[in-house]
Amino acid sequence: MNLKLDAHDLETIPVKICRVLREAIIKGEFQPGERLIQDELAKSLGVSRMPIREAIKQLEAEGYVTLEPHKGAIVREFSLKELEELYFLRSKFETLAVKESLKFINSNIIQKLENLIEEMDQTKEISKFVELNIMFHNLLIKDCPWEKLNSFIKNLWTGFPQQTPHLLPDQIEVSKQEHKAMVEAIKNNDHQLVCDILEKHITRAGNQVLENIKNKENK
Secondary structure (H helix, E strand, O other), X not given: OOOOOOOOOOOOHHHHHHHXXXXXXXXXXXXXXXXXXXXXXXXXXXXXXXXXHHHHHHHHHHOOEEEEOOOEEEEOOOOHHHHHHHHHXXXXXXXXXXXXXXXXXXXXXXXXXXXXXXXXXXXXXXHHHHHHHHHHHHHHOOOOOOHHHXXXXXXXXXXXXXXXXXXXXXXXXXXXXXXXXXXXXXXXXXXXXXXXXHHHHHHHHHHHHHXXXXXXXXX
């Protein structure tokens, strides 16, 4: 395990540690069900156990780990049933949120979406693509005025396994094209097409993740 903190980053030590561990979980460097041993992490990162504990508490709040008696922090495991439900609910709730959010779309938001697409095209790091992908989806629903719906979506994203690009690296290009198609539909004021593309986008990713996991389990 090659974990490093950026000495030039202005974030606090616990925030840096949380980001490093989160990225390691997303990349699959820590497997579902694996223990995060504080002493080993502290030694690897060259810090005391206190900021490690703070970072792990934040990861628990985000849903990436669970804290179990006598075991400590365990990387959260998602069952196939949970994943199927998460992707289905995301496809429905986010589509509805986008429909409402698009009523307030403006040129500034469109420009930000295009900037994110450009960054996704340029990056060669999967973890960076994951980060930009989350920002893209959040920006699409940013102006949805339905607070309860926004809360539901936020809860779905809490601890949501972001490993899709790592499990399906060959699908990144497909996702990029779907993002571009959504923005093009927004610019053409075809809001129904945006919603249709988004729902299919999330459903496709979910189906392929489930198929990938099932294939691995059957080997």
